[in-house]
Amino acid sequence: MTQTLKAVLAGCGGISRAWLEPASQIENFEIAGFVDINEAAARTRAQEYGKPGAVVGTDLDKVLDQVQPDIVFDCTNPTSHFHVVTTAFKHGAHVLGEKPLADTLENAHKMIEASQQAGKLYSVMQNRRFDPNIRRVRALIETGQFGPLTMLNSDFFVGAHFGGFREEMANVLLIDMAIHTFDAARFISGAEAKSVYCKEWNPPGSWYQQDAAAVCIFEMSNDLIYVYRGSWCAEGLRTTWESDWRIIGQHGTILWPGDERIMAQTARGEKEGLFLPTQDITPPESAPIEKTGGHGGMIREFVEAVRNGTTPENPATDNIKSLAMVFAAIESAKLGKTVDVRW
Secondary structure (H helix, E strand, O other): OOOOEEEEEEOOOOOHHHHHHHHOOOOOEEEEEEEOOOHHHHHHHHHHOOOOOOEEEOOHHHHHHHHOOOEEEEOOOHHHHHHHHHHHHHOOOEEEEOOOOOOOHHHHHHHHHHHHHHOOOEEEOOHHHHOHHHHHHHHHHOOOOOOOEEEEEEEEEOOOOOOHHHHOOOOHHHHHHHHHHHHHHHHHHOOOEEEEEEEEEOOOOOOOOOOOEEEEEEEEOOOOEEEEEEEOOOOOOOOOOOOEEEEEEOOEEEEEOOOOOOEEEEEOOOOEOOEOOEEEOOOOOOOOHHHOOHHHHHHHHHHHHHHHOOOOOOEHHHHHHHHHHHHHHHHHHHHOOOEEOOO
């Protein structure tokens, strides 16, 4: 008989719905506790998901004492991650947490060290890795038809009127959104960032109080250059949330606008005038079902890793490399020069 695993949800704001819906569909898995600084929010989530008898509170320590969970889901804001994660490890729970991993690299290292000392899994939610289309793009690259990648480009232009804390926070684009795109760049290319030059600014007419646009040039491993352009206050002709990508290899190019459309061509043979003849390449029709599902796919994989003693795909020990790209970009923008990416 399969043992039922218990979890506590810390942070019951809007993003928690994206976690609770798929989590509630996992067999032999129960959200048994809800924690939030606003107890009413925690109680509302418990009722919404049919858990009126769950332990509800504002004190994480007390809820963990009562529930003794196997897993803690950390859906709090970045400044709270350190407290939630280290407290969970002290109570013997594994942790799957929202991005970004931490509010500083120093705290990220301390949280990883705490997980290792406790012997518990710690992964970060990078749900875009479980998008079926990014899987198709990576599978296309892995065929080798395009040769080694030489340049990676992503555009993110969305005029999002959030209201609330995002419109007040510093480095809102880089911290709150570019972490997804930077992680996707690592996932697609298999390369790691070595250095970055970043220009960050707040465009005229922006409704954000601090810088909401940025351009970054990353030098990656394997002689790859990655260029990121983005803005939270670009009205009209929005890109997808997954960004608009141009991926260039020695023998061809892939265009991916972040949805099911993937266009690819290789160029080989004898040139005809100025250009080599091109051939359209058909991408894979689907991705492995176990590696899809966004939030749900990653949550299912993490629960199975806890159950079976395996390692989930996005452990914090790897995700810190994406976080390091964010903080290096912020440092570069502040100093006005290229800086190394260190993790």
